[in-house]
Amino acid sequence: MRDVAVIGVGCTTFGEKWGSSFRDLFVEAGALALEDAQMSGEKIDAMYVGNMSAGRFIEQEHIGALIADYAGLATRHIPSTRVEAACASGGLAFRQAIIAVASGMEDIVVAAGVEKMTDVEPGASTDALTGAADREWEGFMGATFPGLYAMIATDYMHRYPLTREQLALVAVKNHYNGARNPIAQFQQEITVDTVLKSTMVAEPLRLFDCSPITDGAAAVIVAPLERAREFTDTPIKVLASAQASDTITLHDRRDISTLDATIAARERAFKMARVTHKDIDLVEVHDCFSIAEICAIEDLGFCKKGGAGKFTADGETALGGKIPVNTSGGLKACGHPVGATGIKQVFEVVQQLRGEAGKRQIDGATIGMTHNVGGTGGTVAVHIMGVL
């Protein structure tokens, strides 16, 4: 198996981008990534694109061909593949690109992610997202996505010491980071009060516990490590790529408040990278809801089960803390264009490892991790990257 490096990254701004179409978004992200790698598109051997639900959001399938075509590569006939795993689509697209290069099958591969969510009414997007859960036995029964995570929160707060204020601090911290990220959907700081006074969505979760509906795209280019310096002076090495699955429904999990797929993917990733928690300088976790970040910190092993509320309140996950979590602002403040999120996480970690993260830079960061979840934990992708 060959070593793989990230040689270029690009990301659109995230938000309600009424002026941009699905095609505009991925073309922009792809162009930014190519420019970053100082590479022309003709060098691309293959593409993987993470996209959850273009069929529901813009009534368009066959996304692989569409993106290759609009990237100007139709006449080159490169393999272009859509990857879908709900909110983990981007993380899996990145993993497929890594596997393609590591295997020796391809050399220069683009991993992209895109979602155009605001071309449908909010009710329709809520319903489309419910497809990440079990439509027959969760959605049909009246479950919503926030509702499922709210049931995790209820279970968690019943068993462990987590206060409503500590939960709000997850969103407060992520908005603080988002305010320092020029691509973030929300660049305003908020207070605990902002969260506690926001509209109730599914008790105990309020609007500011929830990630927003977002348009956006991100793209990264991977290559064999031995060729990386042809394109960039600052290649970032992929130290581990891990993926795990679990039951599609929340109710069938071994433990409602633990994502066993996160634990499995984390264990595989640490083993593959031959590093431990102490080596990780920052982590982008899947905070689709505030409670999801609480569970993620624990299931990734950065603090003990039940301890993430205090860990967050103590500032250990903030920019200057023991393990900075979601320096991009996370899904909450940076935004959550579902299929693009996993690639945006890689974009953020690469920026941090190159020292290009501006006001949210973690000084001397050398190893970073991404954690991307599909549904309520049916799929998890964990990646570890490091400077050379």
Added chain:
Amino acid sequence: MTVARFWRKIPQRYNLLGTRCETCGKHFFPPRSFCPECRRTGRIVDYKFKGTGTIVTYTIIHTASEQFEHLTPYVLAIVQLDEGPRMTAQIVCKADEIKIGMQVKRAFRRIAADGESGVIHYGTKFIPLE
């Protein structure tokens, strides 16, 4: 949901018809035709659940998708059936009545409808057992 998609699961939706593996004794709802424990040595038979269970966790939904909007706020929970399997369902009770550990029993209820003139989806909700 099309009529066929709804109709083919009527025994499960109306009457909690699931399955049971005779080899290991494990119950499944929704029904599985393949036992994850015993794999090919499993012997799967139909099983009608008693319909009583316990609240594992819950939420009160205030923002719902279109089909359920008229019900808000409504109680949604994970119920552990007495035979073991868990399921997600609405609980017919007041928001301040719901508690973890509460005993519930199944009830045949209207779940949703395909618009004003479409198919009405009946199914299972749970009510407090008192």
